Amino acid sequence: MKDRFLEAVKITGAERAIFENPEIAHLMAVSNRILSARTVDGLEFRADETEDGISAVVVLKRGVKLPHPVHICFGVLQRRGLQNIKMDVTLEPDSKASFIAHCVFPEAEKVRHIMDARITVMDGADMHYREVHFHGFKGGAYVNPRALVQIMPAGSYITEFTLTHGRVGELEIDYDVESDREAMVEMIVRVFGHGMDRIKVKERVCLKGAGARSLIKTRIALEDNAHAEVTGITEGHAPGARGHVDCMEIVKDRAEASAVPIVNVTHPEAKVTHEAAIGSVDRQQMETLMARGLTPEEAVEVIVEGILR
């Protein structure tokens, strides 16, 4: 099963050598079975199999800065199945790590993957969490990543969610971040929906500390009959808090998209801005590329690939 899974996660950029390298921490779990796990100095890692998934606690110790990303692979290889993940991640003060999550459901016809994460980035810590998904080509995955994130003073948290190959199925992202004084948050979502895919993205950032900063950036491309609904919420409650919500959705064929930026400011020295653009591919971009000899189809491909990068 491990070989099959290693083959499946390749599409998300995870090479076999990563999991053989003793200097790189990883956790690999299919359905509710842990296939492999490794930790490194300064990183406490405990993972347990549960009835329908995995429960993991990750602690990066104070001041530890990991030189290599931690790779986390989750997936369901069968056509039908359920995977419930519970993750509790803490980065202690002044630590730094990046995590790459590879989530694959290559045969999904009726697969549910629920991720419940609680993330704490303590004072001055720095966390980069990149999540790359592949849901196969049948459109039968329901994926629901939920995260409650707390960023303490001067902490930094960047999260990127990417699902741009194959079908989406049904995706419901729900992230909620609270950031303290001088903390920095960046949340980026890139999804390409096809067929009857349904995409729902809800991201909320509460800037409750002075000088906290945030960016919510969403890039979605849709074709066929796909549908997307994006809600980006930023609240500024402290002096010097700065937030920006930036949503761009490109629609083709009969696809439908909506964007709801919600901005709530309760302090006169806080500032939150938003921009949302939904529509077909920009005409001048198209014509510029066509003036270099690309066909209309090639031009659209280049533009969509660009915004989903």
Add this chain to the structure above:
Amino acid sequence: MELLRLENIYFSIDSAEILRGIDLSISPSEVHALLGTNGTGKSTLAYLIMGCRNYKPTAGRIIFEGRDITDLPIHERARLGITLAWQEPARFEGITVKEYIRIAGKDSEPSEYLRMVGLHPELYLERMVDRSLSGGERKRIELASVLAMRPKLAILDEPDSGIDMLSTDDIIDVLRAFKTQGSSVLLITHREEIALCADRASQLCRGRIFITGTPEVVTEAYKSRACLVCDGITCEENLP
């Protein structure tokens, strides 16, 4: 043989006549400056030659290398060797300068073209062609991309305009690069000193070209322009 010939081109939007019987020809390797004040139809003419959407002549023909291209779509005109550098070039998310230049010239060496437009490759190759670039940087990258395509005809729509405008020396360097590689250029401008860099020039006024000749003669005419108030005839009457 002429590279490009515009025959009696008319163009209207709704009931407004923008171009009124344009005749213009450009020879191979010629730099032709098109002078005109704001609103005289210079950019409209550029879009018509390129074949942009909603820019089809209401009358007249566009002939390129002896072939009528009036009905061809943009990419087919581009494949024949025509391209356009927009006055305000589009921005692209997620596309690096290197990739952008390679779209135009698949086997090109992007560094070489960046140097031609006065940009240090090491500072720009991996940057995105997005809003992080200033207006001037974006214009230079656009020119690098057009050069990399090695077109037969490059239409440059006011490369000298905008907040971060390119200097006359910059433009001369770029024109020299086009000439060296054998490209013709239709250089749209409203600055006389830029037009003086061309081989020939024409002046457009209210949708009509009323003078074509050496850049010196045309810029003299342009200096005495009354375009803002005339109907395309007064300028003609004011010819020196």
